[in-house]
Amino acid sequence: MAGSPTALQYLDKAVGNLRKLGLFPDTKSDPAPVVALLNQITDLSPDKVTTIARTLDQASTFNEVVREHIQAIKVGERYEVITGAFNSIRDDAKSLVDQYADGKISTMERVGNMWMKFSRGDIADRFDKIKDTYLDVQKDTKVQIEKEHLILEAYMDFRGAMKQSEVLALEVLKTAEGKLEEAKARMTAASAAVSAYTGEEAAERSKLELARDEELRRLQAEEKRYQITKDLSDNLTVGYNTSEVIMARLVQTTNAKERIYAQSVAFFGTNEVVLTALSATFTGMFGLHESTQALESMKKGIDQSLETLSEIGGQVQEAALKAGYGPTISAAAVKKLVDSVVSYQERSIGIIAEMRKLSTQNSAEIRDAVEDGKRRMALLIEQGAAAALLVSTK
Secondary structure, eight states: OOTTTOHHHHHHHHHHHHHHTSSOOOOOOOHHHHHHHGGGGGGGOOOHHHHHHHHHHHHHHHHHHHHHOOOOOOOSTHHHHHHHHHHHHHHHHHHHHHHHGGOOOOHHHHHHHHHHHHHOHHHHHHHHHHHHHHHHHHHHHHHHHHHHHHHHHHHHHHHHHHHHHHHHHHHHHHOOOOOOHHHHHHHHHHHHHHHOOOOOOHHHHHHHHHHHHHHHHHHHHHHHHHHHHHHHHHHHHHHHHHHHHHHHHHHHHHHHHHHHHHHHHHHHHHHHHHHHHHHHHHHHHHHHHHHHHHHHHHHHHHHHHHHHHHHHHHHHHHHHHHHSSSOOOOHHHHHHHHHHHHHHHHHHHHHHHHHHHHHHHHHHHHHHHHHHHHHHHHHHHHHHOOOOOOHHHH
């Protein structure tokens, strides 16, 4: 034991490491229930029991840190993103080739291709996504491994404090055993004194019986304290050794994760060129397929255009010859125009004569109406002058 850190030194180092990680709670929590139990055996060895109590009081904090943060240290299921991206690249490439099997792409297939590119991106984008996802996983894994090592290191120091506490508990148990044996001896002596008393004094017998009862009470108290120390030492022994095996498994898991991380980094560092080649090859394959189909479409379009030209070319040329060498204005159209001109001329002669006659009649009627008005006006004037003369003579 010489030279080994004490339980408090182990505990202070472990707490310090957790504080550096920012994982140790700043707020003071309520004392653990075991602390109240240990108060019952403090007088057996105050310093040792106080050290054990302080260690066990931090046990819940350390266990909670390990449970929460070791559980949280996981890469997750981002490998599914990588697998899905590779699957989509292969599926989309095969689907595009299948679409051209019948020599044409339907409207639904075009819509599907547009949605494919919109939702999943083109091939190069998906290979970039694979790379980015992988690098994110590796980055997180590196941080997680470092954090896991620090937490495990702090927990190892805490377990050193637990082991030292086990040693102290065994020493306190030895003290409790001595106290218990002393109480048993006193109890035996007190009982013997009662049995050996043969006197007639009732008071003296009662004193001996009271002394026996007091020793029995002390014995029961020592048995209780002994059992507490025994439970404490036994459970510290069981807990430390059992957790030793469990922690060994956890260390193996951490080492395996670190090995996978190292292998992944080496693999990607030496095979990124393969990922680039795959991206270029699939992208080029899509371009080649599209170029091939474009060429086939052009050839098919020219063939169909030639066929159409052979069908309608003669008809168009015949119509051109007729237009170029045929009559310009039809005789029927000219005859219809002449008939219209002559008919107008014939009708105009009758209309002129009729209008001249109407004009003469109209002027005569106007003249007669005016002359009649003049006569009537003159008559009225004459009548008015005669009436005025008659009045003046009277």
